[in-house]
Amino acid sequence: MHGVAITGLGIVSGLGSGTEVHLDGLRTGRRGLHPLSLFSLPGLPALHVGEVDEALVSGQHPSRSVALALLAARQALAHQVLSGSGVVAVGTTTGGILESEQHYLRHRGQEGRADRELLTYHPAGAIADVLASELGLSGERYTFSTACSSSANAIGYGAACIRQGKPWALAGGVDSLCRLTYSGFHALKLLSSEPCRPFDVNRSGLSLGEGAAFVLLEDEEHARSRGASVLGRVAGWGCTADAHHMTAPHPEGLGALAAMKAALADAGVEASEVDYVNAHGTATPANDRAEGLAVGALFPSPGPLVSSTKGSTGHTLGAAGAMEAVFCVLTLAAGFAPATAGLSEPDPLLPFRHVPPGGVVASLRVALSNSFGFGGNNATLVFAGPTQ
Numbered sequence: 001m002h003g004v005a006i007t008g009l010g011i012v013s014g015l016g017s018g019t020e021v022h023l024d025g026l027r028t029g030r031r032g033l034h035p036l037s038l039f040s041l042p043g044l045p046a047l048h049v050g051e052v053d054e055a056l057v058s059g060q061h062p063s064r065s066v067a068l069a070l071l072a073a074r075q076a077l078a079h080q081v082l083s084g085s086g087v088v089a090v091g092t093t094t095g096g097i098l099e100s101e102q103h104y105l106r107h108r109g110q111e112g113r114a115d116r117e118l119l120t121y122h123p124a125g126a127i128a129d130v131l132a133s134e135l136g137l138s139g140e141r142y143t144f145s146t147a148c149s150s151s152a153n154a155i156g157y158g159a160a161c162i163r164q165g166k167p168w169a170l171a172g173g174v175d176s177l178c179r180l181t182y183s184g185f186h187a188l189k190l191l192s193s194e195p196c197r198p199f200d201v202n203r204s205g206l207s208l209g210e211g212a213a214f215v216l217l218e219d220e221e222h223a224r225s226r227g228a229s230v231l232g233r234v235a236g237w238g239c240t241a242d243a244h245h246m247t248a249p250h251p252e253g254l255g256a257l258a259a260m261k262a263a264l265a266d267a268g269v270e271a272s273e274v275d276y277v278n279a280h281g282t283a284t285p286a287n288d289r290a291e292g293l294a295v296g297a298l299f300p301s302p303g304p305l306v307s308s309t310k311g312s313t314g315h316t317l318g319a320a321g322a323m324e325a326v327f328c329v330l331t332l333a334a335g336f337a338p339a340t341a342g343l344s345e346p347d348p349l350l351p352f353r354h355v356p357p358g359g360v361v362a363s364l365r366v367a368l369s370n371s372f373g374f375g376g377n378n379a380t381l382v383f384a385g386p387t388q
Contacts, residue, residue, distance in 0.1 A: 003233030003267070003384050004159040005223045008216030010075030010172070011326045012068055013313040014050030014209055018075060023330045026338035027359060031312055033195040033207050038177050044186055048195045049177060050209025050314030063096045063121035065212075066130050068319075069174040072212035073131055076170065080216070080228065084167040086139040089158045090128040091150030091173030093318035096121030098178040127174060137170065144173075145318065147373025148280070149239065151213070152321025152381055156237030158217050167222055172214030172322035181317065182208060188247060196283035196315075197342040198308035199292075199350055203283045209314025213322035215329070232329040233384040235366070236267025242376035248286055253294030255378045256280075260298050260368065263380035267366075274304045274382075275364040276337045278324045279352075280372045281308020282315050283342075288350060291370065296351035304368070305360060306352040311341030321371035325381055328367040332385035336361055 011018065014032025015025040025032065036046040052068065061067040069090065096119075103118040112118075120126065128141040140161075144154045151173020158171030175181075185191050185208060192205035215234075223230060240262065242255025249256065264271060280291050295306065309327050316323055331337055337360045346354055367383045 003235035004162045005218050005220040005230045006215050006232045006234060006329055007218050007223050007228040007230060008076035008078055008080065009231060009326050009329060010072035011213040011323060012052055012056060012071045013211035013316065013323060014052060015313060017056050017071060019326065019330060023334060025312055026309065026327065027336065029339060029341050031195060031341050033314055039179060041179055041183055044183060047191055047193065048207050050207065050316065051177060052210055062099065062117060064098050064176040065092065065096055065174050066121055066127055068176060068212040069127050069131060070134060072172065073135060073170060073214045076214040076216045077135060082137065082168050086137065086168035087142065087158055087161045087166050088128050088132050088137055088139060089142045089144065089154040089169060089171040091144040091154035091318045091321060092124050092127055092175055093145055093147060093150055094175050094178050094181060095124035096126060097180055098176050101179050146377040147375055148317055148320055149371040149373040149377045149379035150318035150321065152371035152379035153239055155215060155234065155322060155325055156239065156379060156381060159234040159237060162217050162219055167218065169217040170214055171217060172212065173319040174212035175210055175316055175318040177208060177210040190284055192283065195342055196311055198281035198283040198311050198340050199288055199346055199352060199354065200343050201345045201347040203285065203288065206282045206284055207314040209316040211313065211316050211319050211323060213319060213326045215325060230386050232332055232386050234381060235269065235384045236263040236382035238262025238266055239379040242378065244376050247374050249290040249372060250376060251290060253290040255376050256291055256294035256370065256372050257297055259378035259380040260294065263368065263382045267382040269366055269382055271299050274366050274368050276331060276367045277304050277306045278328050278367060278369040279306050279308045280370040281310055281340065283310065291372065292350035292352060303353045305337045305355050307338055307340040307355040309338060311343065321379060324369045328369050328383045332364050332367055332383060335363055337364065
């Protein structure tokens, strides 16, 4: 199976930093969810979130989002020297809003000259600019903000650029926790009072998270000519917009189904060839149900192994698609499908072939990753293993 070569991976989340830590976390079922400590909001509880250890980002950059992005991007590059003009593609939903909030709380909308540098990184596009500058990357810069599918679309677009002749693409996403998203999801009554339980019959909502993940993409021939190892491949990308509702998915999962079909068609892969699905799996009743209907409509019984990794990291919003892309590459390379952390009693209405507790060791060739966002912004990526 052909595709765009993945030659670098980087990730940071509530589980820690680096691919080894994350693969170990998936194998052992460790959960990176703890009571919120980054900030407090009057009248709101400190629920479990996937908060990154402060020691990993402290003093690295004035913007927490930029610090997270730099940490993951440097891992993906791993000191590799990239020649030519490539692409930097970043998915995010909140940019530097955490620091903007801090400025507002200090000055209540006044100018605040002494610390107005806190506003420098407010625009979502600032992250891609800083990455290019700090990492010495020459090329075009793109920012995707399509809710929770943002970084999946960034990776899909990066792969499309490689197909069109670009020598390399650094693609991924980042979001930090901030008051806006925490209070917003709380107002929507989507946050769980306990660590989230995707697909569980007693699930009660999502757990927010933060972090960053990036992949380095190249034409395979170009990668091998410079001696780079191919870790996996982006084989296909599909994106749709069902526009059913501002926050709720289409109840029958029609947009999700269309995105999966488009990604498989782009990859030239039949549904029966998919071995593992990293589901969007937010643990909200509506999202899990809609995705279940879409997956059930696409895959013949018994279907591929399915799990959600958000029980381990929380829902990292704009970074989720990139994080789960890294998980898919690790899964294929290791021949290990992770179980859904927090799932104890599967909802009988969800037609999934759940990965059993402890995970499954198996020969896996093709993985599909779903990212479905507010407003019906759906994206699916298809990954192939390193030996295809």
